[in-house]
Amino acid sequence: MRLRSLFLMAVLGATAFAQARANETLTVYTHPSFAAEWGPGPAVKAAFEQQCDCTLQYVVLDSGGDILQRLRLEGASSQADVVLGLDTATMETARQTGLLAPHQVSLAALELPVAWRDELFVPYDWGxxxxxxxxxxxxxxxxxxxxxxxxxxxxxxxxxxxxxxTPGLGLLLWMRSVYGDQAGEKWQALKSKILTTTKSWSDGYFSLFMNGEAPMILSYSTSPAYHMAIDKTDRYQAAAFEEGHYLQVEVAALVASSRHKALARRFLAFMLTPEFQREIPLKNVMYPAIDLGDELPDVFDRLIQPSQTLYLDPATVAEHRKAWLEEWLEAMSR
Incomplete structure (x- = not known):
């Protein structure tokens, strides 16, 4: 009788443990273009939940900058397990908060224009x-x-x-990498061509550019891929600039205060699998972080290929970001 009771207790305990794990909710802070119904988020959620027996929950913030700001404000009390949507311009500032933990994910499958060995940040796309x-x-x-x-x-x-x-910050770094200490003067000269400066990429692209308010907008070299593949039009193209183009790598990271670290690391590893990466090209409209081979849409062969990859070390960006922003503000206010 005692053995039977012990056996039943063991079975019930194992069942309860399994149910607890099955009921785990992984909370990911991200931005609208990832989580939107037309973005990769819904398909990624379905694919991951199918294999993790968990719930993947997105908390949608306005931009990568807002994700970082929210994380800093919440500190160790954050509900986030993973932050997804930071990039090479913001990741060093995120690192300095001390709120992130090592991902412990193999990066062997990565295919990027730059070498990557970071222990905190896992790339999921680039452009x-x-x-x-x-x-x-x-x-x-x-x-x-x-x-x-x-x-x-x-x-x-x-x-x-x-x-x-993040594209706005990207242009700031692009200008700085080309013009150095003359960037402030160049911003002043560019000012008269700027119709408006929007808070986010989507505010400018969908609400203004696509409605014909201006013939040119800061975006990505990959943006025409969406129009060619989905809208079936060659009308919108990226201008190839002789000086080269500035590289952005988008990343995700594990939040140190996460109560679901094993599940979070499993998700970070999942990001570098074809199940995740095949959703990137036409839903996040960026290059995948791994080689997709024949799964990369043909329209990507028709995109501009920069003559030079421009890239500043993230530590350099973190060191000078405040001064460069002040330089931009001063130029825009004159």
Whole structure:
């Protein structure tokens, strides 16, 4: 009788443990373009839940900058298990918070334009910042930053705020990597071409650019892939700039205060599998972080190929970011 009771207790305990694990909820802080119904988030959620026997929950914040700000404000009390949507311009600042933990994920499968051995951040996609233009409004776009800056003032562009938008910050770093200490002067010269500076990429792209408010917008070299594959149009293209294009690598990381670290690390490892990566090209409209072979859509063969990859070390960005933002603000206010 005693043995039977012990056996039943063991079975019930194992069942309760299994149910507890099955009921685990992994909370991922991310941004709208990932979690939207047209983004990779829904398919990623379905694929991961199918193999983890858990619930994947997204908390959607406005941008990568907002993800970092929310994490800093919440500190060790954050409900996040994973943050997804930081990038090479913000990750060093995130590292310095001390709120992240090593991912313990093999990075052997990565295919990036730069070497990657970081113990905190797992890349999930990458791309180049570029100015996308409407060929019907602007059949002959500028072919360099110099040409854009020196263009007549009736050429209007849309950019994003580097304080709130990762592409906006990307342009700040692009300008700095090309012009160095002359970046402030170049910003002043570019100012007259800027129709508006939006808080986020989506505010400018969908609400303004796609409605014909300006013929050119700061975006990505991969943006035309979506229009060619989904909209079936070649109307929107990226201008290839002679100086090269600035690289962005988007990353995710484990939050140190997570109560589901094993599950979070499993998700981070899942990001580097074909099940996750095949959702990236046409849903996040970026290059996948691993080699997808024949699964990479053919339209990616028709994208511009930068003559040079521009990239500043994340530690350098973290060190000078505040000063470079102040330089931009001063140029925009003159």
């Amino acid at each position: 180049y910042f570029a100015f996308v233009y409407d060929t019907e409004q602007l059949p002959n776009p500028p072919t360099s930053l110099d040409e854009l800056i020196g263009a007549p003032d009736d050429l209007k562009i849309i950019i994003q705020d580097p304080r709130t938008s």
